[in-house]
Amino acid sequence: xxxxxxxxxxxxxxxxxxxxxxxxxxxxxxxxxxxxxxxxxxxxxxxxxxxxxxxxxxxxxxxxxxxxxxxxxxxxxxxxxxxxxxxxxxxxxxxxxxxxxxxxxxxxxxxxxxxxxxxxxxxxxxxxxxxxxxxxxxxxxxxxxxxxxxxxxxxxxxxxxxxxxxxxxxxxxxxxxxxxxxxxxxxxxxxxxxxxxxxxxxxxxxxxxxxxxxxxxxxxxxxxxxxxxxxxxxxxxxxxxxxxxxxxxxxxxxxxxxxxxxxxxxxxxxxxxxxxxxxxxxxxxxxxxxxxxxxxxxxxxxxxxxxxxxxxxxxxxxxxxxxxxxxxxxxxxxxxxxxxxxxxxxxxxxxxxxxxxxxxxxxxxxxxxxxxxxxxxxxxxxxxxxxxxxxxxxxxxxxxxxxxxxxxxxxxxxxxxxxxxxxxxxxxxxxxxxxxxxxxxxxxxxxxxxxxxxxxxxxxxxxxxxxxxxxxxxxxxxxxxxxxxxxxxxxxxxxxxxxxxxxxxxxxxxxxxxxxxxxxxxxxxxxxxxxxxxxxxxxxxxxxxxxxxxx
Amino acid sequence: xxxxxxxxxxxxxxxxxxxxxxxxxxxxxxxxxxxxxxxxxxxxxxxxxxxxxxxxxxxxxxxxxxxxxxxxxxxxxxxxxxxxxxxxxxxxxxxxxxxxxxxxxxxxxxxxxxxxxxxxxxxxxxxxxxxxxxxxxxxxxxxxxxxxxxxxxxxxxxx
Numbered sequence: 001x002x003x004x005x006x007x008x009x010x011x012x013x014x015x016x017x018x019x020x021x022x023x024x025x026x027x028x029x030x031x032x033x034x035x036x037x038x039x040x041x042x043x044x045x046x047x048x049x050x051x052x053x054x055x056x057x058x059x060x061x062x063x064x065x066x067x068x069x070x071x072x073x074x075x076x077x078x079x080x081x082x083x084x085x086x087x088x089x090x091x092x093x094x095x096x097x098x099x100x101x102x103x104x105x106x107x108x109x110x111x112x113x114x115x116x117x118x119x120x121x122x123x124x125x126x127x128x129x130x131x132x133x134x135x136x137x138x139x140x141x142x143x144x145x146x147x148x149x150x151x152x153x154x155x156x157x158x159x160x161x162x163x164x165x166x167x168x169x170x171x172x173x174x175x176x177x178x179x180x181x182x183x184x185x186x187x188x189x190x191x192x193x194x195x196x197x198x199x200x201x202x203x204x205x206x207x208x209x210x211x212x213x214x215x216x217x218x219x220x221x222x223x224x225x226x227x228x229x230x231x232x233x234x235x236x237x238x239x240x241x242x243x244x245x246x247x248x249x250x251x252x253x254x255x256x257x258x259x260x261x262x263x264x265x266x267x268x269x270x271x272x273x274x275x276x277x278x279x280x281x282x283x284x285x286x287x288x289x290x291x292x293x294x295x296x297x298x299x300x301x302x303x304x305x306x307x308x309x310x311x312x313x314x315x316x317x318x319x320x321x322x323x324x325x326x327x328x329x330x331x332x333x334x335x336x337x338x339x340x341x342x343x344x345x346x347x348x349x350x351x352x353x354x355x356x357x358x359x360x361x362x363x364x365x366x367x368x369x370x371x372x373x374x375x376x377x378x379x380x381x382x383x384x385x386x387x388x389x390x391x392x393x394x395x396x397x398x399x400x401x402x403x404x405x406x407x408x409x410x411x412x413x414x415x416x417x418x419x420x421x422x423x424x425x426x427x428x429x430x431x432x433x434x435x436x437x438x439x440x441x442x443x444x445x446x447x448x449x450x451x452x453x454x455x456x457x458x459x460x461x462x463x464x465x466x467x468x469x470x471x472x473x474x475x476x477x478x479x480x481x482x483x484x485x486x487x488x489x490x491x492x493x494x495x496x497x498x499x500x501x502x503x504x505x506x507x508x509x510x511x512x513x514x515x516x517x518x519x520x521x522x523x524x525x526x527x528x529x530x531x532x533x534x535x536x537x538x539x540x541x542x543x544x545x546x547x548x549x550x551x
Numbered sequence: 552x553x554x555x556x557x558x559x560x561x562x563x564x565x566x567x568x569x570x571x572x573x574x575x576x577x578x579x580x581x582x583x584x585x586x587x588x589x590x591x592x593x594x595x596x597x598x599x600x601x602x603x604x605x606x607x608x609x610x611x612x613x614x615x616x617x618x619x620x621x622x623x624x625x626x627x628x629x630x631x632x633x634x635x636x637x638x639x640x641x642x643x644x645x646x647x648x649x650x651x652x653x654x655x656x657x658x659x660x661x662x663x664x665x666x667x668x669x670x671x672x673x674x675x676x677x678x679x680x681x682x683x684x685x686x687x688x689x690x691x692x693x694x695x696x697x698x699x700x701x702x703x704x705x706x707x708x709x710x
Contacts, residue, residue, distance in 0.1 A: 156685060157654040158622075285704060
């Protein structure tokens, strides 16, 4: 993975020093809270309901055991012994004291980490496929491009005060695990008919209160022009995006007001004017960044592992975890391991300092010292030998990290909701916990197959409810929490927005409703249909009938 | 409003010589009526990628930052420097804060109407970063003039 050179290290250290100065000016009273707010928001520091929240960047979700140990240290020393992985492959700490934040940033900088651009109206932490470099279905590793975007967008002088936040995701697979169609910019790397690799450029997707699926404005962008094309998009957005209404300021509104075709023309015209300049990286620098992502020294192994087959036969619980939480690797004899941060009845994405240490140890020993954070609030070990899977499972189990529910009903995305967030209308976490408990039996969940339940505690949709197979949106009605259900959303390559089914439900009824919907699916599915497939085949009506007949 | 000017990487307080200002809209409407104008004021919703105007006729161009969070004029500044080749003073007016000065300077702005920073704090703000990742419109010789990737390449070539 990418390692800082002296330039990267200097930039991060100087940012930490700069922020220390800004905090000092706030604490001395030189800056008012109003004046300090935009400065802290440039550095991932939010003021929430009960305390400050610090969001730490994990560019494209890839990090090392050493970095994970530092995250554990921060949780222990400055927080309440845990952290929370987010849908942008970042980690959040919910209880830091303002006065400690400069020290936290210094500690993070010592392991090449920071909180740069994890908030504010700028280009946010770039996300990618958690299986990058390991997936059998990718054309090449997308992370070098994500790293190029990280560098280009860091302290970009022209794009630090955009109309609104800006999120970019990169995938190199036809199986979209990075939700590229619901990003401000989604980039899909692929090989065209001429055998050249380049990007499909998708713009104007997004969730929030006005969800849109993105539009492809360029079918094929030669990869060496990535940065100049991004600069052209951002420039059009910076000058033309709305600034009069916070809720209409994202690029999706501009793209859909202008029309994707017209927006694309504006971008192309701007790109024509700038593409010969010094924005795109020369081949030598692209190759330098590429080299950091060279495959780790894989051993030559046979596809099958006798040790694995034996353990699978001997241990049903292990066999189930193996079926659900591991994914084929592109190299024979290796597997991709998903670590669920969704224990039954737990808080989605939360992880204790001890668990972080355990994951760091396991990754160091069994997965080339590399960890991935996923946009579904889980972790991934990208390169585990099949021979080692049983040992990895035992170690995860000892750390309460072996829940066999990856992509199943209890693998729920939930925003922090009213337990932490000052924007929320309702709580999300307790709903996720109760659905998880209701769905509890892992064998039944496995039988149900892939089922994406996503919960947002307000219309800002941080829990991605629009793209949940089952989405749940919390709304406040006269001081009471109600939950609205959407069905049929997807954030994958078959992206779609869920449809609202009927009136809101009380927090008590919503868990029953999910169970009813799942039961209806189970009774009506054909062959190996997923919930989403059955929904798409039958349409909303029968699901609605089932739901409200029962209610 | 106190005025700071950035010259060869250093801020100093400046005494304002009187300017005759004209807005871009008025100028385009009737240039003859404003023949004596020395400063062009460009509203931040003017799209400079389409507006054509002889900016070189003015010794100062004033860009507006009605709120610090309204970043349209950063693009305008870069277009003036990089596309129009404008070499006169580009002055920031409005909500010009100490912690935005670094970004403004990188976009080619070299005049700052601000009560939020003096020359000392502006110089401090400018020196907070030793490098920059991307090419922008820095004045020649600024430490951020050469992007990091270029420095990497020259280092490799030197070695």
